[in-house]
Amino acid sequence: MNPKTILAFRPLSVTLLTVATYIAILGVLLYIHLVPPPVASRGELDSWGVDFDAAWQDLRVLTAEFRPYNARRNDDVRDYLLNRIEDIVKRNIDRGYKGVVRVVDDNETNITFTDERLNGLTVYFEGTNIIVYVVGTNPGLSPVLVNAHYDSVSTGYGATDDGMATVSVLQVIQAFTNPDRKQIQRGLIALLNNGEEDYLNGARAWAAHPLSNLSHTFLNLEGAGAGGRATLFRSTDAEVTKWYKHSKHPFGCVASGDGFKKGLVKSQTDYKVFTENLGMRGLDVAFWEPRSRYHTQDDDAKHTSKESLWHMLGTSLQTLAAATSDTTRRFDSEYGPPAGQGHTGVWFDLFGRAFAVLYLHTLFALTITLIVVPVIIMAVTMYFLYSANKLYYFSNTPLVPQPPDYSNLPHTTQGWRGLLRFPVAFVLATAAAIGMAFLIHKVNPMIAYSSQYTVWAMFLTLWWCVAWFVLRGADANTVRPTALGRGYAFIEQWLLWWVVMVVVAVSIDRAQLASGYWVLVTYTGVFLAAWISVLELVGLPPKNVTALLVSRASSDIGDDHAEEATEETPLFRGLGRPSTFGGYNRGAEEGEEEFQPPSGVFGKEQAWSEDLPTWVWIPQFLLAVPMPLIFTTSVALLLSSAINQTGADGTSMLFFYLLVAVFTTCILLPGSPFYHRISWIVTLSLFAVCIVTLIYNLSAFPFSDLFRLKVYFQQSINLETGKGEAYLVGHSDFVEGIVRDYIPSAFGKEVTSIPDPVRLGLKRTSWDAPPPAVVPGVEPSKWVHVQIFRLSETQIRFVIAPKESRNCKILFESPISDIVIQDRESKSVGQPVPPQGSMEVRLWSRQWDGKWTVNVKGEKEMKGKVVCMWADANDAHVTIPALWEVERFLPRWAVASKLSDGLVEGWWEWAV
Known part of the structure; x- marks a missing residue:
């Protein structure tokens, strides 16, 4: 096969690259989303000095029965934890640990508190917290707090809420008192609080304890789901979030933290007490799905896994190792601003392996830059193209002289063709997705509870099919063929994302929300693809030259000295052009026209398009599709899994379906300029998936044994x-x-x-x-x-x-x-x-x-x-x-x- 044919903007090439890209990226992201990483090797566990098997056994003991504060089992668990801590500390000291470790059995702290937001509620609580203070070698540095609560709700065994966090804290104590490891410089306070499930009472009791004044930073370990990966739920600022970068398997994005800011997440964790009551800076790491097992008897060891436990434990060890080795004074209140202040951060993971952290003001500066600079670049580029008479977009330049009347050939450059295809496709596909949201909410609103991925499949295939049917009109052999369809789609899509960027900038400036970070990636990719579409016009001759070629060809036809014209007489004799006029040959019978495109022209697209480079669609695709797909889908999966089961709590599911409709549009939109070159076989297959999932989502019972x-x-x-x-x-x-x-x-x-x-x-x-x-x-x-x-x-x-x-x-x-x-x-x-x-x-x-x-x-x-x-x-x-x-x-x-x-x-x- 000719390499030029492989690289050309042709159905086979476009179909293969598009399908392979979507399947590969979506498959990898789903796998990372659903499957926690494996437990570390024995060598890595030994290097930390942790006993993972003992941690799993501790979890079994904790989850044998319900252990709410108001149950006698709670006291048994407390005694068990105290004994385990004393054994761990004694064993490591006997093995040669030289540091100072204080174990505090707090049966003395009583508190009375209220909160105006509670509408006239006063709480009196007697704490029973367990505190372990591992003193650092540098007494001038404030210790880092790591917290978990050991109580459960009265109807849940609490494997992930908060048993795995509790046993992780035990192993953190073991690792950081391990005599084979270097002593930490910044101290560590391990808190196992009791009473979190009852308005965070345990953390409030800690706030009244004298040791709470020592620490200014924290890592809170929680569980708002029942397994999977532990995600970085929220963070106070960028500086402490950088500690989390040291995790080998980071997971999460700033969108979850913004959800708490805007009140979309109703439940709370001890993070609230540490930040609001104590002014601390820190991180909230938690399991967050599936919510159907949260606070039920299904939150047990049977429904979680060792991989989930290691993900929380491993993340905690790596984050705390970075925190306790940080010798800067920026987290100590006596230096600089209060310890509770920092720079608002933007953070997200990539494939559960890499983690990015930047300041919100940096994101804002990038947003403003990307709003202004691309507009200038595009305006300057179009001006020079216009000056060179090569701006074929938005043009209908007449050909001079006009083609022969009998030829039925185009009389202009046809530069306006394709202008409205993308807007029509976008409006119809998005409207179809929004309409589907209302339909599902009306007929079977809770289906997402157990079948969120069939819901996603339905929305994605619906949007694709509607957009494809409209954009297929830009195909070279159907309605008003044009070589500018892809370019118009990218230019118009760039303008659409420009409006979204303005909204993102306003949300950053007015509400301090960073969730729109992924829009910058999509916007940048789409702009560059649009710019390439404009730049490729440089390879075309000026529009007046196109008319001159036609004029010369017409003169040849009317030359008195030329030999008598026949059907085989070349129209472009002296120019080496094909023996056609605009790609048309006279038919065998009078009045018939047979379309034979010039070399490089696809189907019935404009004849001048043969001078366009055939390979530029590849860099456009690579810029506009893979990275935006990764960023957008990662956010969509996190938000979807966080709220797809909130209907059981009284939340309207319409919000969820509208969210899926919006993210479906954002996921598929960047690749839509290539749809008209994708094989109908792909769309027919997706249409079948759409019909099947639609029937299922409208008729299936919304709950199951698993959900x-x-x-x-x-x-x-x-x-x-x-x-x-x-x-x-x-x-x-x-x-x-x-x-x-x-x-x-x-x-x-x-x-x-x-x-x-x-x-x-x-x-x-x-x-x-x-x-x-x-x-x-x-x-x-x-x-x-x-x-x-x-x-x-x-x-x-x-x-x-x-x-x-x-x-x-x-x-x-x-x-x-x-x-x-x-x-x-x-x-x-x-x-x-x-x-x-x-x-x-x-x-x-x-x-x-x-x-x-x-x-x-x-x-x-x-x-x-x-x-x-x-x-x-x-x-x-x-x-x-x-x-x-x-x-x-x-x-x-x-x-x-x-x-x-x-x-x-x-x-x-x-x-x-």
């Missing part, structure tokens, strides 16, 4: 009467049917459904369930002993003593202005009572069967409720039979999670 719908359980009981009800909160299309059809105690009974007052967008379905027995052998009226005394006209005292619980709360119908927890040493974080007063006081004790004495000041007449919570579901068949019944008889495609702090709430009304 189960979360429903939220709670049972409420009046402690005076012993009467109460259980309820499930869940998606309005399914939760009532689940209760009616699957829960035995609800069969044939009245079932009540109302919009849930707490989880907006969900429905609460209640029924008369088997009563709880959270205090075995004791009737409900004796589960909590409550005494109320009036101390003065506006002051009252509560004495609350629950059984088998260490969590209660007092609700007030009118706000109180002062709170004092008696007989407890407590430190305030913020103000115990917000300016508008408190409507609720939450009480947490580290003791079982203890009591709280609470003095409050309010109005002369006060009333409300005392509510105590029970959250131990390890023996649910005995203590909470309604929950056991739900877990036992839920359909295979549904799973239970906790609704709030307590699985059972026992309440008692009061008035004084």
